[in-house]
Amino acid sequence: MSEIRFDGRVAIITGAGHGLGRSHALLLASRGAKIVVNDLGGSVDGTGSGSAAEDVAEEIRSAGGEAIAHTANVTKADEVEDMVNQAISTWGQVDILVNNAGILRDKSFVKMTHEDFEAVVNVHLMGSVICTKAVWEHMRERNYGRIAMTSSSSGIYGNFGQSNYGAAKMGLVGLMNVLHLEGQKYGIRVNALSPTAATRMTEGLIPEDALKLMTVESVSAGLAYLVAEDAPSRLVLCAGAGGYAATRIYETDGIYLPPEEQTPENVAARIDDIIAADGQGLYQQGGEQTMKFLTKAAEHFGVKMG
Template sequence: MTINFENQVAIVTGAGNGLGRSHALELAKRGAKVVINDLGGARDGTGGSSQAAKDVVATIEGFGGEALANGANVSDAEQVAQMIEETMTRWGRIDVLVNNAGILRDKTFAKMSLDDFTAVLDVHLMGSVNCTKAVWDIMREQNYGRIVMTTSSSGMYGNFGQANYGAAKMALVGLMNTLVLEGKKYGINVNTLAPTAGTRMLEDIIEDEQVMDIMSVESVTAGLITLCDKDAPNRSILCAGAGGYATTHIYETEGIYLPPEDQTPEQVRLNIDAINAADGERIYTAGFEQTNKFVEKAIAHFKSKA
């Protein structure tokens, strides 16, 4: 089995450097026509230059592929709309969207300004929303689409000094969960990549060159590609880094039922061990499943009293 993207069009945001560049090159090597989106700013989102995107296009064209450079700021919906229009004019379809663009403005929450908080949310969360919204109807009409969000262990588990980044990254998991439900009948699969790689995002955190080499962008891209093709999963959170691959799931414990007379904070606290017990924990795929569980427990209690 060989994964390929012949006759498909892919958009990769933040594709001028690092992970995005690696993703774009591999998609192109496997036959995709690729839009190389990159604002060309610094790690904190300031500045801008189109050169990085143009360099990636030149590399792709050098091995016989097709690519288009685009400098849209993903946090600007109008610029994103222009990017989509340009793509459709050039190639007439969009099959794959990889929401990879991001910035960092790390500080402890006590020292972080609200501007630094919202700037990170604007790029990671709203940038992904803007791009996804812009391709959504196209993919619905095609009856086919593959969308990948980029989350982070910082969002799923927390990381000191990254309240803004973590909030944005966990929000993307929630976005995926609902889009999976709404896109399923239109052939749109939505997944999330949780990467860790030796890019400029980590250059101040990891100084060991050997470790940075092990954490190659190519090892992450190997995982990303499996989320983009026709046989991609749906609702997967794929973690990838340094050659390691795993999936993250959100579980809910079975929990307990308390009758009306015991529905007090004191009784909840007294029963916290049973509430936390892992036996019977489940993965839910829609919010109503939790509601159904609680209602069924309540109904069973009242039937037992009848």
């Protein structure tokens, strides 16, 4: 297989001042991409500010690459618009967007304030919406775009104390699914990365010896594939410690109950059949579920479909 390169491509990477984002930026830059390093410069919980974005941009330039820094807050549409305009005025285009910026405010749901819930959802989910919206029309007009969301097993499977984070991360999978459909005919491919890596966010959670295996570089290898020229679309790629897998949402074939049997008791009685994996499918859009249920009902009543 030929080497994956990004020569002539311009990438915006949010939250790129530290950890995974920095690793993403360095890898894409080393393979020819021109990078907008975005970072507010804050701490893990989103407070404070610093020079993280400029530090990484300078690191890229020192290695012979091209990069500019921007400290846009991803939850502020005007600041994000300025960032995108700066990228276009500098290099004429934006080809790649990596929505990586995030914060943590972990607490059990009973102890979590509305403010802590909203803050995390605003950065992860709404921040990705705002950044994607800012480049979407530009990518449509150029008939090319590669967008990566950053999801998490905390959203896909759940993790104690992270209801805010989990809700945002699963929301990004839904956003990816819809934008994949809407971007198809415009050459825009949208994927999600579900990373596991040793970053500031994992400090104190994982034994030191295990942390050494969880390099950010191994995750960035997966990210680069998701935004490459020949990238897939609508893939949730899981990556960590050198392991790579895909999370896919399947729906069981299920059952049909005629009207006189549509009771909660009959649903309970048939739950084993409802959740049976035999015949389960990987759907491409929500209407497929509707058609499945209608087809089963139509067969019962002898109604022809189509």
